[in-house]
Amino acid sequence: MAEPVRISDITLYLRCPRLVYFQAMGRKVWPEAASLSNLLMREVALSLSEFETEGGMDLDAFLRESLERAKLELPTIYPEGINTSDLLAAAGAVGEVVGDLGSKLSEKLGLLTPSEVEVDLRSDRLGLSGRIDRIVSRGERDGRRGEALIPSMIKTDLPPETGVWRGDRLRLTGYAILLEDKTSTRVDRGLVEYPWAGEIREVELHSSDRRRVLRIRDRVRAINEGKLPDRPRDGPCAGCLVIDSCETRATLASKFF
Numbered sequence: 001m002a003e004p005v006r007i008s009d010i011t012l013y014l015r016c017p018r019l020v021y022f023q024a025m026g027r028k029v030w031p032e033a034a035s036l037s038n039l040l041m042r043e044v045a046l047s048l049s050e051f052e053t054e055g056g057m058d059l060d061a062f063l064r065e066s067l068e069r070a071k072l073e074l075p076t077i078y079p080e081g082i083n084t085s086d087l088l089a090a091a092g093a094v095g096e097v098v099g100d101l102g103s104k105l106s107e108k109l110g111l112l113t114p115s116e117v118e119v120d121l122r123s124d125r126l127g128l129s130g131r132i133d134r135i136v137s138r139g140e141r142d143g144r145r146g147e148a149l150i151p152s153m154i155k156t157d158l159p160p161e162t163g164v165w166r167g168d169r170l171r172l173t174g175y176a177i178l179l180e181d182k183t184s185t186r187v188d189r190g191l192v193e194y195p196w197a198g199e200i201r202e203v204e205l206h207s208s209d210r211r212r213v214l215r216i217r218d219r220v221r222a223i224n225e226g227k228l229p230d231r232p233r234d235g236p237c238a239g240c241l242v243i244d245s246c247e248t249r250a251t252l253a254s255k256f257f
């Protein structure tokens, strides 16, 4: 049986289908290792799932403590050689934002708890897999745990003026489909967290998004099997790591598959 298509590959496909092709060939297709400040901010955001269990601590103090812990633990979590002075500089940048985060998030924190973080999901039936940042369980406070499960993603870019980015909604839909398959519970909403902006946005997931995710899954699967997709006219080609290989691949080649 073929390996399931990863939800992250759906995001990559939306960026550029050809990036999926070159990644399947074992090429490194995207320059960013996430920046240290984004990695630290992500750790701080993940820690919010533990806030209620900390008993009595105010949110500002909790976030500052989370940042300190992330600073200590990051070299263990990502052991690829983190430079200490870069880490301290990144922690300083995150600390400036974390100072305001408590007041921005205090009203919205109920959207994120109770929850579990970094949950692996996989469905051979759907041919999809992925790791969701957080799954919120709504209804537990009323003694109705599991009444509604809400997938939530942490994004280290900034949010659009309203709602969430289209790619984020599709990715959330992918996680929602996987969660439904695992729990046999309908999942029709999701959250996107933008911690740099102190925003948590809730979105409804539509049938059209589900259809689109499944079609992209099919296309990613075909690409992983060797189909060369056409070059998009508006691909993010500036700075692309595989631009030389891409330009020498005749689009026509895909038609012989």
Ligand code: SF4
Residues within 6 Å of the ligand: 016, 017, 018, 019, 231, 232, 235, 236, 237, 240, 241, 242, 243, 246, 247
């Ligand atoms: S060069 Fe452009 S079209 Fe080719 S893989 Fe990179 S982003 Fe996609």
